[in-house]
Amino acid sequence: MSPRLTLATARRVLQQVGADHRTLGLLIVVPCVLIGLLAWIYNDTQVFDRIGAPLLGVFPFVVMFLVTSVTTLRERSSGTLERLLATPLGKGDFLAGYALAFGALAVVQALVATGFAIWVCGLDVAGPRWLLVVVAVVDALLGTASGLFVSAFARTEFQAVQFMPAVVLPQFLLCGLLVPRELLPPALELLSDVLPLSYAVDAMRTLTTQPDAAGEVGRDVAIVLGYVVAAIALGSLTLRRRTP
Amino acid sequence: MTNDHPPDGAAVVVDGLRVFRGSREVLPGISLSVPAGQVVGLLGPSGGGKTTLLRSIVGVQIIAGGIVTVLGEPAGSPGLRSRVGYVTQDASVYGDLSVRANLTYFTSLVGAPRSDVERTIEAVDLMADADSRVDRLSGGQRSRVSLAAALVGSPELLVLDEPTVGLDPVLRRDLWDMFHRLAAGGTTLLVSSHVMDEATRCDRLLLLREGRLLADETPDGLLALTGAPDAERAFLALIETEAAL
Numbered sequence: 001m002s003p004r005l006t007l008a009t010a011r012r013v014l015q016q017v018g019a020d021h022r023t024l025g026l027l028i029v030v031p032c033v034l035i036g037l038l039a040w041i042y043n044d045t046q047v048f049d050r051i052g053a054p055l056l057g058v059f060p061f062v063v064m065f066l067v068t069s070v071t072t073l074r075e076r077s078s079g080t081l082e083r084l085l086a087t088p089l090g091k092g093d094f095l096a097g098y099a100l101a102f103g104a105l106a107v108v109q110a111l112v113a114t115g116f117a118i119w120v121c122g123l124d125v126a127g128p129r130w131l132l133v134v135v136a137v138v139d140a141l142l143g144t145a146s147g148l149f150v151s152a153f154a155r156t157e158f159q160a161v162q163f164m165p166a167v168v169l170p171q172f173l174l175c176g177l178l179v180p181r182e183l184l185p186p187a188l189e190l191l192s193d194v195l196p197l198s199y200a201v202d203a204m205r206t207l208t209t210q211p212d213a214a215g216e217v218g219r220d221v222a223i224v225l226g227y228v229v230a231a232i233a234l235g236s237l238t239l240r241r242r243t244p
Numbered sequence: 245m246t247n248d249h250p251p252d253g254a255a256v257v258v259d260g261l262r263v264f265r266g267s268r269e270v271l272p273g274i275s276l277s278v279p280a281g282q283v284v285g286l287l288g289p290s291g292g293g294k295t296t297l298l299r300s301i302v303g304v305q306i307i308a309g310g311i312v313t314v315l316g317e318p319a320g321s322p323g324l325r326s327r328v329g330y331v332t333q334d335a336s337v338y339g340d341l342s343v344r345a346n347l348t349y350f351t352s353l354v355g356a357p358r359s360d361v362e363r364t365i366e367a368v369d370l371m372a373d374a375d376s377r378v379d380r381l382s383g384g385q386r387s388r389v390s391l392a393a394a395l396v397g398s399p400e401l402l403v404l405d406e407p408t409v410g411l412d413p414v415l416r417r418d419l420w421d422m423f424h425r426l427a428a429g430g431t432t433l434l435v436s437s438h439v440m441d442e443a444t445r446c447d448r449l450l451l452l453r454e455g456r457l458l459a460d461e462t463p464d465g466l467l468a469l470t471g472a473p474d475a476e477r478a479f480l481a482l483i484e485t486e487a488a489l
Contacts, residue, residue, distance in 0.1 A: 008352040016340050019377070079336030083393075086302055087353045088325045241320065242306045244265060 001092040009089065009097025010104070013071070017105065023067070027105060031059040031113040039121035052123045053208040054177050054201040056113055056132065060106050060140035061197060062168050068102055068147030069160045076151065085241045094239065095232050099144055106140030107133070127206070127213035135207065135217065138224050139200045145231035152238030171197035176205070196227035255280040255401050255432035256301055261310035263296050270296045271455045273310065278434050278450075283420075283427045285446030286436040287479070293455040294436040295333065298403050301434065302330045315400055326354045329394030333405045335386040339379030343370055343389050346378060347396060356397035364392040367422060369415075384411045391419075402426070404435045408442065420445045443475035451479060458482045 017024060035052065042048040075081045084094060110133045117123040125132060150167060154160040174184070174192035181192050181202075192198045203220035206213045256278035263271040270293045278284050286294050299305035300312050303320020312319035315327055337346045347361045365374050368388040373381060378389050391407055408416045420442070423433050427447070435446070443449055444463050451458040451466075459466055459482055463475065470485075472478035 004355075005353060008349060012338070012341070012345070012349040015345055016338060019340050078339075079332050079334055080338060082304055083330065083332065083336045084353070086304055086325060086328070086330050087350070088322070088355070089353050242304055244306050 001090050001096065002088075005089050005093040006096045006100065009093055010100035013098055013101035014104065016071070017067075017101070027063060027067070027109055028112050031056075031063070031109060032116045034059065035113060035117050035121060039117075039123075048121065049124045049208065050205075051177055052117055052121065053125065053132065053204040054175070056110075056117055056136055057139045057200045057204040058172060058175075058177070058197070059113065060109055060136050061143040061200065062164070063109070064102050064106060064140045064143030065147040065150075065168060066143075066161070066164055068098065068144045069151040069154065069163060070157055072098065072148055072151040073154050073157060073160045077155075081239070082243070085239065091236045091239045095148060095236055098148060099141060099228075099232065102144040103137060103141055106137045106144075109140065110136035123208070125208050126211045127208070127217065131207055131214065131217055132204070135200065135203045135221060138221050138228070139197075141228050142196055142200065142224055142231070145228045145235065148235040149231045149238065152235065168197075171195045174198065175201040177201055196224055199223045199227075253280045254278060255315060256434065257311075257313045258297070258301070259311045259313075261297070261300055261312060262308040263293075263300060263305060264308050265296065269308075269455070271300070274452075274455065274457055275310075276450055276457055276460055278432060279448065280432045281427055281430050282447040283423050283433045283435060283445070284448045284450060285443055286434060286450045286452060287440060287443055287475075288438065288452035288458075290438055292452050294438075294452055295405055297452065298330075298405050298434065298436060302328060302403050304330075326397055327400045329397075329399035329402045331387075331391050331394045331402075331404045331407055333409070335378075335383075335390035337378055337386070337389050337393055339386075340377060342375050342377055343381075343392075344374045346389060347392055350393040351396045354397035354399075360396045360398075364395045367395055368392045369418065384415065387411070388415075398431070400431060402431060402433045404433065406436055406438070408437065408439070416442075440474070440476035440479060449475070451482065453483065458486065 035055065038052060038055065039048050114132050114136060118125060118129065146167060150163045151160060154163060174188060174195055175197045181189055181198060184192060199220040203217045206216050254277040258274060258276050260273050260275055261271050262273050288294055296305060300307055301314060301319055314324055317324055343365065344361060347364055351358065351360045365371055368391055370385065370388055373385060378386055387407065394402060408419055423435065427433055446463060448462055449466055450460055461469060466478050470478040470481040472481050
């Protein structure tokens with residue numbers, strides 16, 4: 001791997017997203033709109049304080065999953081991936097370049113969405129607020145890594161988009177947002193224990209409820225990062241220099 | 245031709261190359277060599293295995309057997325990746341970036357000097373459109389961007405899959421002139437085409453049909469061999485001779 005090639009790739013990906021003003025706008029605005037909507041629905045109740053922060057972790061995961069899987073699919077089907085792999089660019093540079101570019105976008109998205117939730121919607125956060133941003137960025141990286149991996153199994157953009165409900169919704173249902181994880185039937189609780197989004201949501205929940213949360217949140221973040229590394233490693237197996 | 249003694253100055257030596265695509269054997273054991281510093285045309289009808297052969301030389305094709313040596317190394321070696329430029333049939337560049345942004349990226353990938361961006365834009369005559377998004381350009385312009393992206397870093401071997409398809413006659417002439425300028429500077433070019441009248445523009449011709457090499461000749465040698473007045477009829481004459489055997 002070479003930092004020069006990784007950075008060149010990250011820069012190129014950011015240029016592509018930057019050229020697409022509508023996507024850029026959706027990336028930043030949609031999470032704020034959804035959080036605003038939620039705060040309004042649960043006006044004058046405790047519900048927003050309970051689920052607002054976990055959703056701050058879910059949105060970047062979903063959005064980055066979609067954006068990454070479609071972008072990498074396009075890269076595969078347009079022939080640019082084959083061309084890139086015939087240059088000195090390594091698979092690691094390619095994947096790290098994507099992770100870096102979408103990670104940077106996730107930082108901006110997380111800052112805006114978190115700021116909006118706290119200062120506009122009045123979200124109560126017991127723990128340190130900056131950790132909220134860190135967890136959101138790690139969740140976005142999880143979305144990017146999963147998207148990179150899943151794009152290998154899609155032939156068309158239609159299929160890539162269909163992977164979103166297939167990969168994201170089960171995790172969403174089981175992550176403890178609807179029913180606390182310890183109240184799930186034992187088999188489902190076990191299942192939710194191996195799904196990465198559960199830890200992302202746990203981290204967010206701990207942050208909002210416990211003032212001294214850094215240790216527990218750190219453990220959850222480390223687990224999510226483990227899944228990120230695993231998904232990227234699996235994704236790199238799907239990038240082939242030689243094809244039939 | 246044996247691979248034990250590759251011809252002096254051969255940029256590419258293919259020996260007994262076999263490739264399957266699906267269950268079909270596209271190349272059933274082909275051997276050939278491409279002399280360095282020449283413009284070599286790979287001609288033949290569509291579906292004859294031209295693209296598969298080029299992909300094998302670039303090292304992106306899974307092969308079933310045989311040896312492909314490029315610039316003295318096995319095809320696809322890491323050391324070759326900045327020495328070989330490859331242009332696929334469809335323009336494989338980023339449609340949502342400008343011409344200049346595309347070339348800046350490819351320049352940094354091969355570690356070429358930044359001046360290569362402007363040099364290659366001029367080489368393919370896209371100065372007026374350098375800041376236009378590639379997906380707003382015409383098909384011919386897009387394929388020139390793709391060609392420019394292969395020229396950055398001045399690779400020693402250029403493998404071009406139908407680079408002149410859809411281009412007007414003036415542009416085609418200009419590109420072939422450029423190919424010869426590059427060859428004069430020592431670059432080896434392997435250019436595929438299914439348009440037979442481009443044969444006369446090559447230093448050497450490889451005629452490929454149904455995965456087999458019909459001829460490996462100079463254009464004049466091909467006409468002398470078949471007694472045909474042009475490349476198209478020479479090609480037909482070769483097929484008929486083969487059918488009669």
